[in-house]
Amino acid sequence: MRDSFSLTYRNISERKARAALTILGITVGIGAVIALVSIGYGMEESITGQLVEVADVIMVTPMRMELGTVGTFGSFTDRDLEAVDRIAGVKDAVAMRGEMEEVEYRGETFMVQIVGIEPRDITAVFGETVQLEEDGGAGTEASGRALRDNDHKTCEIGYSIAKDYFDDEIDVNDRITINGSKFRVVGVLAKQGGFRSNVDSAIYVTTRDSVSILDNEDISIIFVRVRDIGEAEEIAAEIEERIDDNHKLDDFTSAMTMGSAIEQMESIFGILQAVLIAIASISLIVAAMGIMNTILMSVMERTHEIGVMKAIGAKNRNILSLFLMEAGVISVIGGVCGCIAGVIGAHAITFGIQAAFDVEIAAIVKPEVLIGGIAVAMFVGILSGLYPARKASKMSPVEAVRYE
Amino acid sequence: MIDKFLMAYRSIRERRTRSILTVLGIAVGIAAIVALMSVGYGMEEAITGELTGMADMISVFPGKITGTTYVELGSFTDRDVKDVKRIAGIKDISTMTFDAVEVEYRNEKVPIFIIGGDTEELAGFYVEPVGLKEGRWLRENDYKGCVIGDRVANDYFDEVIHVNDKLILNGEKFIVVGIFEKASTLYASDVDPYIFLTLRAAKEALQTDEINYIMVRVYDIDEAEEIAEEIKEAINDNHGLDDFATAMTMGSMIEMMGDVFNIIRGVLVGIAAIALVVASIGIMNTMLMSVMERTHEIGVMKAIGAKSSDILSLFLLESSMVSLVGGVVGCVLGVTVAIVISLGAGTALGIEFGAVVKPEVLFGGMAVAMLVGVLSGFYPARKASRMSPVEAVRYE
Numbered sequence: 001m002r003d004s005f006s007l008t009y010r011n012i013s014e015r016k017a018r019a020a021l022t023i024l025g026i027t028v029g030i031g032a033v034i035a036l037v038s039i040g041y042g043m044e045e046s047i048t049g050q051l052v053e054v055a056d057v058i059m060v061t062p063m064r065m066e067l068g069t070v071g072t073f074g075s076f077t078d079r080d081l082e083a084v085d086r087i088a089g090v091k092d093a094v095a096m097r098g099e100m101e102e103v104e105y106r107g108e109t110f111m112v113q114i115v116g117i118e119p120r121d122i123t124a125v126f127g128e129t130v131q132l133e134e135d136g137g138a139g140t141e142a143s144g145r146a147l148r149d150n151d152h153k154t155c156e157i158g159y160s161i162a163k164d165y166f167d168d169e170i171d172v173n174d175r176i177t178i179n180g181s182k183f184r185v186v187g188v189l190a191k192q193g194g195f196r197s198n199v200d201s202a203i204y205v206t207t208r209d210s211v212s213i214l215d216n217e218d219i220s221i222i223f224v225r226v227r228d229i230g231e232a233e234e235i236a237a238e239i240e241e242r243i244d245d246n247h248k249l250d251d252f253t254s255a256m257t258m259g260s261a262i263e264q265m266e267s268i269f270g271i272l273q274a275v276l277i278a279i280a281s282i283s284l285i286v287a288a289m290g291i292m293n294t295i296l297m298s299v300m301e302r303t304h305e306i307g308v309m310k311a312i313g314a315k316n317r318n319i320l321s322l323f324l325m326e327a328g329v330i331s332v333i334g335g336v337c338g339c340i341a342g343v344i345g346a347h348a349i350t351f352g353i354q355a356a357f358d359v360e361i362a363a364i365v366k367p368e369v370l371i372g373g374i375a376v377a378m379f380v381g382i383l384s385g386l387y388p389a390r391k392a393s394k395m396s397p398v399e400a401v402r403y404e
Numbered sequence: 405m406i407d408k409f410l411m412a413y414r415s416i417r418e419r420r421t422r423s424i425l426t427v428l429g430i431a432v433g434i435a436a437i438v439a440l441m442s443v444g445y446g447m448e449e450a451i452t453g454e455l456t457g458m459a460d461m462i463s464v465f466p467g468k469i470t471g472t473t474y475v476e477l478g479s480f481t482d483r484d485v486k487d488v489k490r491i492a493g494i495k496d497i498s499t500m501t502f503d504a505v506e507v508e509y510r511n512e513k514v515p516i517f518i519i520g521g522d523t524e525e526l527a528g529f530y531v532e533p534v535g536l537k538e539g540r541w542l543r544e545n546d547y548k549g550c551v552i553g554d555r556v557a558n559d560y561f562d563e564v565i566h567v568n569d570k571l572i573l574n575g576e577k578f579i580v581v582g583i584f585e586k587a588s589t590l591y592a593s594d595v596d597p598y599i600f601l602t603l604r605a606a607k608e609a610l611q612t613d614e615i616n617y618i619m620v621r622v623y624d625i626d627e628a629e630e631i632a633e634e635i636k637e638a639i640n641d642n643h644g645l646d647d648f649a650t651a652m653t654m655g656s657m658i659e660m661m662g663d664v665f666n667i668i669r670g671v672l673v674g675i676a677a678i679a680l681v682v683a684s685i686g687i688m689n690t691m692l693m694s695v696m697e698r699t700h701e702i703g704v705m706k707a708i709g710a711k712s713s714d715i716l717s718l719f720l721l722e723s724s725m726v727s728l729v730g731g732v733v734g735c736v737l738g739v740t741v742a743i744v745i746s747l748g749a750g751t752a753l754g755i756e757f758g759a760v761v762k763p764e765v766l767f768g769g770m771a772v773a774m775l776v777g778v779l780s781g782f783y784p785a786r787k788a789s790r791m792s793p794v795e796a797v798r799y800e
Contacts, residue, residue, distance in 0.1 A: 021689040025682045032678045073504040073515035100477050102645060109645050111477035249506060250514045251560065279672060282436045283679035286429045290686040293425045297693060 004318070008326045011298060022294040023334040026377055029284040030338025031345055034365075034373045036280050038346035040273040041364040048262045055262070056091075056229050058236050060084065060222040060243070060255045073252055075218035076243065083242045084222055089235050092225040094121040097210045097218060103203065104177040105166045112161060113202040114178060116210020119147040121223075144172035144187030151206055155183045159191040160200040178203065179213045224255075232257040284376070287334070288384040295327050295388040306392055307400025316393040323389035324382055331381020335374035342373065408714075412722040415694060426690045427730040430776065433680035434734025434769045435741060437673055442742035442759040443749070444669040450757035452658045458528075459658075460495070460625050462632045464488070464618040464639070464651045477648055479614035480639065484649075487638045488618060493627050498522035499603065500617040503610050507599065508572035509561045516556060518573065518599040520606020525619060530584070534595050539567035539582030547605050551582040555596040573599070573609045620651075628653040680772070683730070684780040691723050691784035702788055703796025712789040719785035720778055727777025731770035738769065 012019045062073045076095070085093045097116035102109050147156050155178070162170045162185075170176065174185050183205065191200060211217055224239065226232050236255035243253040299306070306319055346363035353361055416423045467476040480499075489497055500521035507516045519526070523542045531541050542551055550571065557565045557580075565571070569580050578601070587595040607613060620635065622628050632651035639649040695702070702715055742759035750757055 017692055018689055021685050021692070025685040025689075028678060028682050028685070032675065036675070110647055111645060248513060250512055252515050276672075276675060279436065279440070279675045280678060282432060282676060283682045286432050286679045286682040286686065289425045289429045289432075290682065290689065293422055293686065293690065296421055296425070 004322050004325050007322060008329050011302075011326055012329065015298070018294055018297070019330060022290050022330055023337060025287040025290040026284075026331050026334030026380065027337040027341055029280075029287040030335050030373045030377050031341035032280040032283055033277055033376075034339055034342025034369060035345035035349065035363075036276045037273065037369050038343065038363040038365050039349055039361070040269065040276065041366060041369075042346070042350055042361045044266065044269045045364055046359070046361045048265055051258050051262050051265075055258050056226050056232065057258050058224040058226065058232060058239065058255050059258070059261075060224060060239055060253060062220075062253060073249075074247075075220055076222060076253075077219065077246070078217060080243045080246050081219060081222060083246060084224060084239050087235060087238050087242065089227050089231050090224055091227045092121070092223075094118070094223045094225075095207070095219040096221045096223065097207065097214060098202075098220045099214050101179045101213060103161075103179075105170060105174070106168050108166050110165055112165070113198070114210060114213060115202050115204050116207045116214070117204060118207050119149050119151065144185070146187055147204060147206060149206070151186065151209075153181065153183050153209060154186045154205070155209075156187040156189060156204040157185055158189050158200040158202050158204075161203060162188045165201075176203075178205075181213060183209075229259065232259055284380055288380045291327055291331060291381055292384040292388060294330070295323055295385045296391075298326060299323060299388045299392040302392075303395065303400050303403040306395055307397050307403065310395070310397035311401055319395075320389050320393040323392050324385050327381045327385025327389070328378055331377045332374060334381070335377025338377060339370045339373050343370075408718050408721055411718060412725055415698070415722055416726060419694070422690055422693075423726060426686055426726050427733060429683040429686040430680070430727050430730030430773055431733035431737055433676070433683040434731050434773050435737035436676040436679055437772070438735055438738025438761075438765055438769045439741040439745065439759075440672045440676055441669065441765045442739065442761050443745050444665060444672065445760040445762060445765075446742070446746050446757045448662065448665040449760050452661055455654055455658055459654045460621050460623075460628065461654045462620040462622065462628055462635065462651055463654075463657070464620060464632075464635055464649060466616065466639075466649055468647060468650050476616075477645075478643070479616055480618060480649075481615070481642070482613060484639045484642055485615065485618060487642060488620065488635050491631060491634050491638065493622050493624060493631050494620055495623045496621040498525045498619050499615045500526075500619065501603065501606050501610065501612065501614060502598075502616050503612070505574045505609060507556075507560075509565060509569070510563055512561050514560045516560065516599055517597065518550075518601055518606055518609065520601045520603045520610075521617075522619075523602055526600060530591070530595050530600075534587045534591050535585045536582045537585045539580070541582055542600060542602055544602065546581065546602055547608075548576075548578055549581040549602075550578045550605075551584065551600045552580055553584050553596040553598045553600075554586040556599055557583045560597075571599070573601075574611070576609055578605070578609075625655070628655060632656075680776055684776045687723055687727060687777055688780040688784060690726070691719060691781045692787075694722065695719060695784045695788040698788075699791065699796050699799040702791055703793050703799065706791070706793035707797055715791075716785045716789040719788050720781050723781025723785070724774055724777040727773045727781075728770065730777075731773025734773060735766045735769050739766075 060076075062075055078095075081093055081095050084090060094117070098113055100111045101114045103112040103114075144156070147154065155176070157170060157176075170185055170188070172185055172188060175182050176185060177183070189199060189204075205213070222239075224235070226235050236257050239255040240253045244250060309319065343363075343365050346365065350361045350363045353359065464480075465476075466478050466480050485497065485499055488494070498521060500519060502517055502519040504515045504517050506513050507518075523544050523546075527541055536551070537554070539551070542549060550573070552565060552571075565580055565583070567580055567583060571578050571580060584595050586592075601609065618635075620631070622631050632653050635651040636649050640646060643649075705715065706712075739759070739761050742761065746757055746759040
């Protein structure tokens with residue numbers, strides 16, 4: 001065993017350039033796969049990560065949750081909210097009222113999403129994340145303060161509203177006109193971006209104010225927090241039933257648990273990743289051909305040597321394992337290098353994406369991916385070394401020795 | 405020149421397995437790229453192809469598109485429609501209105517979206533590509549008739565709805581005159597969950613004069629962009645708002661989709677191109693070995709008067725021949741794979757599309773193969789050409 005190792009080592013180091021190129025081939029292939037998988041996990045994490053924090057939340061909307069259907073069937077009433085609140089296992093039920101309204105600032109008017117919510121419920125809806133960033137956790141510090149329960153005619157505005165919508169930037173204590181009545185800006189929310197960019201382009205007011213501006217008491221979304229995440233699905237079903245009963249309609253409400261939302265996204269990411277990896281694996285096939293080529297040449301060059309080995313008593317098995325070992329060592333080295341290259345590549349690419357699109361993604365390198373990468377490399381190496389190694393082992397010693 | 409070709413050919417022939425493996429490597433790389441491109445173009449064609457027939461159309465929405473999501477900001481009024489009609493260069497204008505209503509069928513109430521519009525325009529949009537399973541399409545004077553999507557007929561109510569059944573929309577009775585086929589993936593979300601009415605009937609059932617969508621056809625496609633701009637301004641003025649209406653020409657819509665497809669294709673081809681990098685490493689390896697094995701021969705050639713440039717071109721020729729053969733094989737393989745994939749994906753996703761093989765993709769593939777071959781053959785060839793004849797001849 002040790003002998004075959006040192007023989008392998010000698011062979012590889014004898015033809016350095018050839019071995020290096022072969023290793024480089026498999027490095028590139030494995031590197032590509034590792035990088036893609038790591039970036040994929042990073043993207044998935046950056047999207048579902050925000051949701052995991054609020055995994056005990058059920059989002060209740062008056063619409064059918066389907067791909068491609070736009071618009072809502074109507075709205076909820078206070079009676080629905082009470083009914084939801086009464087369901088066992090519900091910790092909190094929070095109503096959000098929202099509608100597009102005209103907002104004017106220094107002579108410019110835009111339609112903006114106005115969201116009415118009880119200030120004390122904001123944490124329940126957004127989890128801790130928005131607040132944390134407000135405290136300066138992520139560098140983009142928010143200014144001003146949060147809404148308070150007894151605020152009147154005041155609002156918190158999203159980042160894009162403050163910076164992008166109007167020609168002039170809006171600051172804390174500026175006044176904006178929402179649907180004809182004046183509001184004072186008390187706080188500017190930190191930039192959310194990415195998956196929660198809708199927060200950036202909304203204006204938040206208290207429920208009382210929203211009822212008076214919007215001139216109705218319609219509730220557009222109910223957020224429900226449950227005590228036990230395990231019961232979330234059942235509670236969601238019960239919520240749907242109760243509200244549908246209230247409105248005497250079938251399929252009016254859809255209550256989606258964050259758990260199922262995460263699951264849906266994970267399955268989409270799974271498909272996406274599988275496609276990308278499949279395409280990247282094409283380079284592994286090409287690398288496998290490179291290995292086969294190298295080992296074939298190594299066999300050819302050493303025909304004489306093989307003959308001698310056989311003549312002095314080496315069995316077919318010994319020859320086979322010798323060449324398989326060579327292929328395996330080359331590919332494992334390639335696999336290890338590929339892992340390193342892949343991790344570096346993944347970090348470089350996510351950094352590039354961050355710089356270019358302003359979304360925060362950090363490549364996630366899972367140890368099982370690295371180990372898998374090396375295992376795949378080894379597998380590929382041994383498979384593609386099999387044909388040349390068999391060829392070598394089946395040589396007739398007499399003819400092999402005669403080979404010049 | 406012919407001599408060089410023959411020599412390169414001979415040396416490729418001599419090491420058959422090695423050459424075949426090298427050719428196969430580059431063929432796989434090129435095939436991946438050609439296949440992805442062809443499938444990508446096929447998908448794009450399937451989606452934008454139907455739209456190019458409507459290039460003279462401008463869609464006007466009361467909202468804006470930010471990123472991938474559309475936000476509705478309100479609705480249009482009759483005054484908007486009148487103002488739009490007055491703009492020069494407009495051939496035809498039709499309006500659509502849609503909203504959810506309670507629909508009752510055999511004592512079951514379900515909220516469903518209804519779409520009301522010009523029957524001919526709707527027919528062009530949906531009936532032609534999707535087709536009716538039962539009954540007939542709406543006529544302009546069908547005030548009490550409706551056509552329903554497949555899911556409305558089969559999923560939403562406990563009992564299946566058939567032609568001539570009665571639905572109650574917001575208290576008014578409508579007769580189902582037609583039922584759509586189950587739409588393909590491309591149209592599923594546009595047709596299956598809806599009930600279609602004439603514009604007048606929809607306005608009555610929804611009890612509204614609000615208009616959610618205006619479709620404009622222009623006389624001259626070249627003027628479409630300007631007219632779209634004018635429409636936007638006129639409506640924004642009416643509402644005293646900035647950024648209220650979005651007017652999009654079919655041309656810019658097709659362009660937008662083209663951009664998205666280009667990005668997707670770019671990413672996929674970029675990943676597939678990694679295989680080419682690996683293949684080029686393989687070529688370099690093969691060439692290096694070929695140079696090494698023929699060191700003695702090179703020495704002899706130099707000794708009898710071959711110039712360095714002759715040696716260089718000899719090996720470059722060899723590597724580019726290998727890669728060109730790889731490119732040709734790759735194109736053939738790629739086209740075959742593309743056709744297989746588009747058949748498979750077509751049946752799996754319910755989208756009908758054929759791979760579109762563009763000659764420029766094939767030529768590009770071969771050119772890339774050739775380039776890769778020459779580039780990766782360059783280092784070994786240079787190494788060969790720089791050998792000192794004395795030492796090379798001495799090489800055993």
